Amino acid sequence: MKKTVLVLLGLLLVFSALAIAQGYETMPADAKIIPLGQADTPYADAQPGVRGGIFYCATISNPKKWNDVTAHETSTTQYTGLMLEGLISTNPVTVAIEPELAKSWDVSEDGLTITFHLRQGLKWSDGEPFTADDVIFSFNDLYLNEDVETDTRDILVLPDDSYPVVTKIDDYTVQVTTSVVFRPILNSMGANILPKHALAQYVHKLNPDVPVGTFNSAWGLDTDPSELVGMGPFIVESYTPDQNVIMRRNPYYYHYDPNGVQLPYFDKYVVLTVASQDVSLLKFRNGELDALGIRAADVPILKSEEAQKDFTVLVNPDLPNYGTSWIGINEDIGLAEGTHDNERALFRTRDFRAALAHLVDKQAIIDSLFNGLAVPQWSPVSYLSPFYAGRDYYGGPVTEKDAVIFEYSLDKAAELLDGIGIVDRDGDGWRDYEDGTRVEIELNTNAGNTVREGVCLIVADRAAKIGLKLNFVPVDFNTLVNKLFASTGELIVLGLTGGPEPNNGANVYKSDGGLHFWHYSAADNPTEVEKKIDELLNAGVSTLDNDKAFEIYKEYQITLAKDDLGLVYTVNSAFTYAYYNKLGNGNLSSPVATPGGGGLADICYFK
Amino acid sequence: MITYIVRRTLYMLPLLIIVSLISFLLIYIMPGDYLTRAQMNPQVTQETLAQMRAAYGLDQSVLVQYWLWLKQIILHGNFGMSFETMRPVFWTLFMGGRLMWTIIVSLSTMLLTWMISIPLGIYSATHQYKPSDHILTFFGFLGLSIPNFFFALVLLWLLVAVVHVGPNLGISGLFSNYYAQQPWSLAKFGNLLWHIWPAWLVIGTSGMAGLIRYMRGSLLDTLSLQYVQTARAKGLPERTVIYKHAVRNAINPLVSMLGMSLPGLVSGSLITAIVLNLPTVERAFFSALQMQDQYVIMGGLLFFSLFLLLGNLIADIMLAWVDPRIRYS
Numbered sequence: 001m002k003k004t005v006l007v008l009l010g011l012l013l014v015f016s017a018l019a020i021a022q023g024y025e026t027m028p029a030d031a032k033i034i035p036l037g038q039a040d041t042p043y044a045d046a047q048p049g050v051r052g053g054i055f056y057c058a059t060i061s062n063p064k065k066w067n068d069v070t071a072h073e074t075s076t077t078q079y080t081g082l083m084l085e086g087l088i089s090t091n092p093v094t095v096a097i098e099p100e101l102a103k104s105w106d107v108s109e110d111g112l113t114i115t116f117h118l119r120q121g122l123k124w125s126d127g128e129p130f131t132a133d134d135v136i137f138s139f140n141d142l143y144l145n146e147d148v149e150t151d152t153r154d155i156l157v158l159p160d161d162s163y164p165v166v167t168k169i170d171d172y173t174v175q176v177t178t179s180v181v182f183r184p185i186l187n188s189m190g191a192n193i194l195p196k197h198a199l200a201q202y203v204h205k206l207n208p209d210v211p212v213g214t215f216n217s218a219w220g221l222d223t224d225p226s227e228l229v230g231m232g233p234f235i236v237e238s239y240t241p242d243q244n245v246i247m248r249r250n251p252y253y254y255h256y257d258p259n260g261v262q263l264p265y266f267d268k269y270v271v272l273t274v275a276s277q278d279v280s281l282l283k284f285r286n287g288e289l290d291a292l293g294i295r296a297a298d299v300p301i302l303k304s305e306e307a308q309k310d311f312t313v314l315v316n317p318d319l320p321n322y323g324t325s326w327i328g329i330n331e332d333i334g335l336a337e338g339t340h341d342n343e344r345a346l347f348r349t350r351d352f353r354a355a356l357a358h359l360v361d362k363q364a365i366i367d368s369l370f371n372g373l374a375v376p377q378w379s380p381v382s383y384l385s386p387f388y389a390g391r392d393y394y395g396g397p398v399t400e401k402d403a404v405i406f407e408y409s410l411d412k413a414a415e416l417l418d419g420i421g422i423v424d425r426d427g428d429g430w431r432d433y434e435d436g437t438r439v440e441i442e443l444n445t446n447a448g449n450t451v452r453e454g455v456c457l458i459v460a461d462r463a464a465k466i467g468l469k470l471n472f473v474p475v476d477f478n479t480l481v482n483k484l485f486a487s488t489g490e491l492i493v494l495g496l497t498g499g500p501e502p503n504n505g506a507n508v509y510k511s512d513g514g515l516h517f518w519h520y521s522a523a524d525n526p527t528e529v530e531k532k533i534d535e536l537l538n539a540g541v542s543t544l545d546n547d548k549a550f551e552i553y554k555e556y557q558i559t560l561a562k563d564d565l566g567l568v569y570t571v572n573s574a575f576t577y578a579y580y581n582k583l584g585n586g587n588l589s590s591p592v593a594t595p596g597g598g599g600l601a602d603i604c605y606f607k
Numbered sequence: 608m609i610t611y612i613v614r615r616t617l618y619m620l621p622l623l624i625i626v627s628l629i630s631f632l633l634i635y636i637m638p639g640d641y642l643t644r645a646q647m648n649p650q651v652t653q654e655t656l657a658q659m660r661a662a663y664g665l666d667q668s669v670l671v672q673y674w675l676w677l678k679q680i681i682l683h684g685n686f687g688m689s690f691e692t693m694r695p696v697f698w699t700l701f702m703g704g705r706l707m708w709t710i711i712v713s714l715s716t717m718l719l720t721w722m723i724s725i726p727l728g729i730y731s732a733t734h735q736y737k738p739s740d741h742i743l744t745f746f747g748f749l750g751l752s753i754p755n756f757f758f759a760l761v762l763l764w765l766l767v768a769v770v771h772v773g774p775n776l777g778i779s780g781l782f783s784n785y786y787a788q789q790p791w792s793l794a795k796f797g798n799l800l801w802h803i804w805p806a807w808l809v810i811g812t813s814g815m816a817g818l819i820r821y822m823r824g825s826l827l828d829t830l831s832l833q834y835v836q837t838a839r840a841k842g843l844p845e846r847t848v849i850y851k852h853a854v855r856n857a858i859n860p861l862v863s864m865l866g867m868s869l870p871g872l873v874s875g876s877l878i879t880a881i882v883l884n885l886p887t888v889e890r891a892f893f894s895a896l897q898m899q900d901q902y903v904i905m906g907g908l909l910f911f912s913l914f915l916l917l918g919n920l921i922a923d924i925m926l927a928w929v930d931p932r933i934r935y936s
Contacts, residue, residue, distance in 0.1 A: 056784055061894065064691040072645055149659060151645075154652045213662075217693040221702065241703035242886035243780055244787060270788075272780065275881045275890070278760055279779050286767045287774040288784055478639030478899070481647060496647070507652070514653045 022127075023251035023262070030103055030119035031256045034603055036585070038258060042093035048257040049584045049605025054268040056289050057596035058280040062241055062273055066228055067219040068192050069142050069150045079245055082269065082598050083125075083230035084192035087116055087135065087174075092593030092600055095386060095500050096395070097186060101130070101193055101231065102174075111181040111544045114189070118172040123252040124195050126229045132168045137196035139166040141203050142215070148203075149216045155188050155504075159541060164188075183541045183549055184503045198229045233264040233602040245271045255602050265584075265605035271596075284578060285309070291579035291586060291596040296373040302578055311580040314589055320375035320572035321591045322382045325452075325495040327360070327443075327459065327568040329353055331519040332487040342433045343441065343490060346422070353565040355416035356491075357406035359462045365571050369454040373576060377569040378404050379557045380505055382498035384591055387550055389557035394550035402554065404561035406568075414466045424467055431467045440469045444483065445493040447474035452493050455570055459493075484517045493570075502553050503541050509560065510534055518566045529563045582607050611935040612924065619916045623909060628673065630908045634901050635669040641690045641899045663690055676905065686909075687902030689895065696906035700891045706873075708781070709887040712806055712880075713872040720811040720818065725861075727815075728822020729854060735827065747819045750812025756878040759809045763882070766805075776801055779884040806883050810876045821861060829857040859930045866922025870915040 035041040036048045061075040068080030089100040099105075102116040122130040143152045144163055156163055158178055164185060165177045178185055200206045202218035219228065225236045233255065234247035247269040255263040272288075274280040277295065284292040285305060294302065294313070302313045331347050334340025346352050362376040381388050386395035390403050417423070417431060422439060425432040431439050443460055445452040453474055460470040470491070475483070483489035496508065507513040511526035511534055522530050536556040540549050560566070577594055579586035584605045586595055593599020642659055645651055660666045664675070679685040689699040700706075731740045763779060766772045777783030779802070786798040829835065830853055838848045873888055880887045888907070895903035927933045 054784075065693065070693075072648075149662065151648065151651055151655070154655055157652075220694050221692055222694060222698070239703070240787070240886070241705060242884065242890055243782075246788065270784070272784075274779065274884055276760075276884075279763060279882055279884065282763050282767045282778060286772065286778055288777055476638065478637065478643050481643050482638050485646060514651075515647075 024123070027256055027260055027262070028119070028121040028254060030121055031254045032100070032103075032119070033256050033258060034263065036257050036603060042091055043588075043603075046585045046588055046603065048259050048261065049265045049603070049607075051261065051265050051267070051605070053266055053606035054270055055266045055291075055583075055595065055601075055604070055606075056270050056272060057291050058272045058274045058283065058289050060273075060275060060277070063221070063239070063245060065220045066223060066236060067216075069148060069152065069194065070216050072151065078271070078598055079236060079247070080192070081232070082234045082247060082601060083228065083232045083236065083250075084194065085231045086190040086192050087118075088186065088190040090190070090500065090592075093588060093590070094395075095384060095592055097190075100190070101135075105186075107544065112178050114176045114186065115169070116174045116176070116189070118174065119254065120172050122231070122254050124197075124229050124231060125235050125250040125252055126198070127252065128195070128197050128229075130231060131171045132174050133171075134193050134196045135174045136166060136168050137200065138191070138193045139164075141196075141200070141205055142194060143191060145203070145205060147205065147212050147215070149213075152191050155191070156185075158182050158185075159538065181542050181544060183544055183546075184501050187501050193231065195229045198227065234266075234269045237268070242273050242275075244273060247271075253602070257603075264602040266601070269601060284311075287580075290583050291577070291589075291594065293594065293596060294576050294578050296371045296573065296576060298578075299371065299373065299576055309580075310582070311578055312586065314575070314577040314579075314587075315373065316576075317373050317574045318375060319575045319591065320377070320383045321575055322384060322498040323495055323572060324380060324382070324498055324567075325377065325455075325570045325572055326493070327356065327570065328484070328489070328492045328494065328518045329356065329566065329568065330487055330489050330492070330517075331566070332521050333490055335487065335521055342435070342437065342439075346420075346433070346439070347490075349420050350563070350565060351416045351420050352422070353568060354406065355413040355468075357565060357568045358409050358413035358416070359459060359466075359468075360406075360568060360570055361408045361458055361462050362571050363408065364458055365455055368458070369451050370571070370573060373574040374571040375574055376405075377572045378406075378561050379569070380509060380560055380567070381502045381553065381557055382500070383572070385498075385500040385502065386546070387500075387502045387553045389554040391550075394546045402558060404558055408462075410462065410466050413468075417466070417468065422468075429467055430469050438469065440471060441490050443470045443472045443491045443493065444475050444480055444489055446477040446480050448477075452495075456493050487517070487520060502556070503537070506537050509566075510537055529559065532559055533564060608927065608935060612920070615920050615923075619913070619920075622916060623912055624677075626912045627677070627905060627909055630905060631673045631676070631901075632669065634899070634904055637899060639899065640665050641901065643899070676902065686906045689903045690900050691895075691898055691903075696903050697910075699895075699903055700888055700907055700910070702891075703886065705886050705888050705891060708885065709873055709889070712803060712885055712887065713875065715803070716807050716810045716814075717868060717872070719807055720814045721865075723811070724815045724818035725822055725858075728819045729826060729849070731819060731823040732826035732830065733849060735823075740823075743819060747816035751816035753813075755809050755813055755876060756882050758812075759805060759879050759882040762805050762809065778802075779882070781885065802883075803885075806876075806879060806885060809879050809883075818861070818864075821864065822857070825857040825860055826853060829853045859926065862929045863922040863926040866918050866920075866925050869918030869921060870911060873914050874911045 034043060036043045036046040038044065059075065059078060063076045063079050065071060065076055066080060068077065068084055071077050071080055085100050087100060087102040088097050091098050101118060103119045105114055105116045107114050118132060124130055142148050143150055143156060158180055159182065160180055162179045167175045169175050176189060199218060202210060202215040204210055204212045204214060221239065225238060228236050233250055233253050235250050236245060237248040238246045249264055249267055253263055257263060274283060280292060281298050283289050299313060299315055306313055329347050333343050333347060335344060366372055366374040379389055390398045390400040392399055392401065421434050422431045424430060425436055433439060443456050445456050456472045460472045463470045480492065484492060508515040510516060511522035511530040516522060526534065533556060536552055540552045540556065543549050575591045577589045579595065583595060584607045585600060585603050588600055595601060595604040641663065642656060642665065646656060664672060676687060679687065686696040688694065689696055692699050727743055731743050734740050766778050772778060774784060781802055782798050786795045789795055835848060835853055838852055877889045877893055880890055892907035895907065927935060
C-alpha cells in the first residue's frame with residue numbers, strides 16, 4: 001500500500017514537472033530582448049511590465065481560415081500574423097528593419113547574396129525545434145511553389161521575372177541569391193516562416209499521397225486549434241463565429257523584456273467580433289474592450305468621458321495613416337470604343353489635371369468630413385515611409401520642404417482651363433469644348449462610403465463655381481472597380497492601401513503595371529514623363545544604398561506629383577486611438593502598430 | 608389529404624430548381640465576382656489573378672457554371688465550396704452552432720410575441736374603442752414604426768450611457784467577456800438571457816402590432832356573427848362565449864399566419880442581429896453576399912426558399928386541420 005502511494009506520488013511529481021517544463025527552462029541565449037524603458041532606444045517611452053490578464057479588443061469581420069500563406073484579407077491575417085514571425089520584422093516605433101528569427105545577416109559585395117544567421121535554440125509553440133529547414137520549407141515549398149495559391153509570390157518576383165533562390169547552408173544558416181540587385185528583397189524576406197513538421201504533410205510536392213492543392217485548404221476553420229503551430233506571441237485557442245477568437249500565450253515565444261521576463265505579458269488575447277463600429281464604441285465605453293481604433297467622429301464623445309472612465313484618447317491631427325486617397329482621371333476613356341474623343345483629349349492634357357488639383361478644397365474636406373482630423377496628401381508614398389519625399393533624407397524628420405502643393409485656388413484653376421481653351425462659349429454659365437459642346441464629366445465613388453461621397457460633393461461644388469460641370473454619381477463598389485479596370489469611368493474617387501516600401505506601388509505607377517488603371521494604353525505607348533517614372537522606379541530597386549534610393553524616390557514622387565498628375569491626391573485620415581490607462585505601453589500606439597492591431601501585442605501589459 | 612401533401616411536396620422540387628436558376632443568373636448579373644476585391648490589391652499580378660480565376664472556375668460561361676453546380680448537387684449531394692473558407696457551403700453557413708442559435712433566438716422571440724399579442728388582441732377586441740384599446744394600438748404601431756436597427760442601437764446606448772451596466776453584464780453578443788469563456792452554469796444561462804432580451808424587445812415589438820390588430824379584427828368579425836348572439840341568448844357566461852366559441856374560430860387565419868412565420872425562423876431581422884451581435888445564419892449569408900461568394904449565396908438561397916415553401920405547406924395543412932370547412936381534394 002505504501003509502495004503504491006509512493007509510486008503514485010512519484011508519477012504525480014513527474015507529470016507536474018513535465019507540465020511546468022512547458023516553455024524554456026532558461027532564457028535562450030539567442031532570445032530577442034526588447035529594450036523596454038531603456039534610453040536611446042525606440043522604446044525609451046515604454047516600461048517593462050508584469051505577466052497576467054486577458055486583453056480584449058474588437059474587429060469587424062470573422063476570420064476565414066488559419067492559413068497565413070493563402071489568406072487574402074486582414075480579417076484573417078490579423079490572427080495568423082500574431083501566430084507567426086519572419087526572418088526580419090519592422091520596428092513598431094521606427095519602422096526600421098530589425099532582426100527577428102534571423103539574428104543577423106551579411107550582404108555580399110555585389111549585393112546579390114544575403115546570408116541569414118538564424119537564432120539558435122528556439123522552439124515552435126509545440127516544443128519542436130526551429131531550424132533552417134523551416135525557412136527552406138516556407139520559401140521553396142510554399143511561397144515559391146506554383147501549386148500554392150498565395151499573394152506572397154508576387155512580392156518575391158524580381159525585375160527580370162525570376163525568383164530568389166533560397167538555399168540551406170547549415171541548420172542555422174540560410175542563403176538567398178537574386179539574379180539582379182533588388183533592394184526590397186530584404187523586406188520581402190520578412191514573410192512569415194511556417195512549421196515544416198506540421199504542414200509538410202499537406203504539400204503534394206513533399207507528400208505525394210495528397211492531391212495537388214491540398215495545402216490551399218489546410219489549416220481551415222475546422223482545424224482543431226491544438227494543431228496550429230507558430231513562432232509568434234499568441235496561438236489561436238478557440239473560435240466562436242460572430243462572437244470571438246481567443247488566443248493563448250505561446251509558451252516558447254523568444255521575446256524577453258530587459259528583466260528576463262518572457263513575453264508576451266498577456267495570458268490571453270481575445271478579439272471580439274463586433275460588426276457595427278457604433279456598437280464597438282459602446283462596448284469600449286462600457287469597459288468591455290481595453291483598446292479600440294476609433295473614427296474621427298467618435299473623438300468628441302470619448303474625450304468627454306476620458307477623465308471619468310480613466311482611458312486615453314490618442315489624437316494626432318498631423319499624423320496620417322498609411323494609404324492614399326485620390327481622384328483618378330481616366331486618360332483612356334473611349335479609346336477602345338472610339339468615343340469620348342473630347343473627354344480623352346481633355347483628360348490627357350496635363351493642365352486640366354492641374355486645374356482639377358487646384359479645385360480640391362482640402363481644408364474644407366478636413367474640416368467638414370474629418371472633424372479636422374486629416375492631413376492633406378500630395379505624394380504616392382505614405383507619410384510614414386522613410387522614403388517619403390517630404391523628409392530631408394532617408395528616415396529623417398518631415399519638413400515638407402520639397403512638397404509639391406497645388407493650393408486650393410479657384411482663380412488658378414479657372415486660369416488653367418482658360419489657357420487650354422475650355423471656356424464658356426454659349427453664355428449658359430458652363431464651360432464648353434472647342435467645338436461648342438458643354439463639358440460634362442461624371443464623378444464616381446462607391447456608394448455607402450460617406451467620406452468619399454462627401455469629397456465628391458465638395459469637389460463638384462467648387463468646380464461649379466468656375467463653371468466646370470461635374471456630375472456626381474455614386475455606384476456600388478464592384479461596379480466601380482469594373483469601371484476602373486475596363487477604363488469606362490471618367491473621374492473616380494477611391495483609395496489604395498500603403499506601406500513603408502515605395503516599390504509596393506510599382507504595379508500602380510509603372511506604365512505597364514497591372515493597376516495602372518488611369519492609362520493602361522501607356523504599356524504600348526508611354527509618355528515621356530511616364531518613361532521617366534519607369535526609369536526612376538527601376539533605379540530605386542537597383543541600389544542597396546537606402547540614401548541613394550531616397551534621392552531616386554524623391555525625384556520619382558516630385559515628378560509624379562508635378563508633371564504626371566495621373567492621380568490627384570486628396571486627404572488622408574489622421575491617426576486616432578483609444579485605450580484604457582491600465583494598459584501599460586499603450587502610449588506607443590501609432591499608425592504603425594497598436595495593441596488591438598497586433599503590433600504591440602507582445603509588449604503591452606496590465607498595470 | 609395525404610395525396611394533397613404528397614403532390615405539394617413534389618411541386619417543391621421544380622420550384623426550387625427554377626429559384627436556383629434565377630438566383631444564379633442574378634448573381635452573374637451582379638458586377639464583378641469574388642476576385643474583384645483582389646484586383647484592387649497593388650501587389651497581386653494579373654497572372655496570379657488569372658490563375659485564381661481558373662482555379663475557382665470563374666472564367667467559364669454562366670450556364671456552364673450553373674450546369675456543373677446542379678450536376679454536383681443531383682449526383683453527389685455536393686452543394687459546392689465557399690471561396691473564402693475553402694470549406695463546404697452548408698458548413699460555412701451553419702458552423703459554430705449558428706443554426707442552433709438562430710432557431711433559439713427566433714423561436715423564443717416568436718413564442719413571446721405570440722403569447723403576448725394574442726391575449727392583447729382579444730382584450731383589444733372585447734374593449735373596442737375604449738381608451739385601453741387606443742393605447743394598445745398606439746404602442747403597437749410605435750413598435751412597428753421605429754426601425755429595428757435604430758431601436759437596438761438606442762437600447763444599447765441607454766444601457767451603456769444612462770444605466771452604466773458595466774463589463775460584467777456586458778452588452779451585445781451572446782455572453783459577457785467573462786461568461787463567454789466559462790462552462791455552462793445557471794449564472795451563464797442568466798447572462799445569456801440578459802444578452803437576448805434586447806432582441807426579444809426589438810424584434811418582438813415590431814411583430815406585435817400586426818398580430819394584435821389581426822387578432823382584434825378577426826375576433827371582432829367573429830363576435831358580430833349570429834351564432835355568438837345565439838350563444839349569449841342561450842345564457843352562456845360571457846367568458847365561455849368569447850374563449851370557447853368566438854376565439855376558437857377567430858384564431859383560424861392566425862394559425863395559417865403561424866405557418867408563414869416558419870421562414871422567418873431561419874432568416875429575418877438581419878440588421879438587428881448585426882447590431883446585437885447574434886450569430887445567425889443570415890449573417891453568414893450576408894457576408895457571402897458582400898464577398899460574392901457565389902456557392903454560399905446559392906446554398907443559402909436554396910435553404911431559405913425551402914423553408915418558405917415548407918412554411919406555405921404547413922400553413923395550408925394547419926388551416927385544414929383547424930377549420931373543418933376546408934378540405935383539399
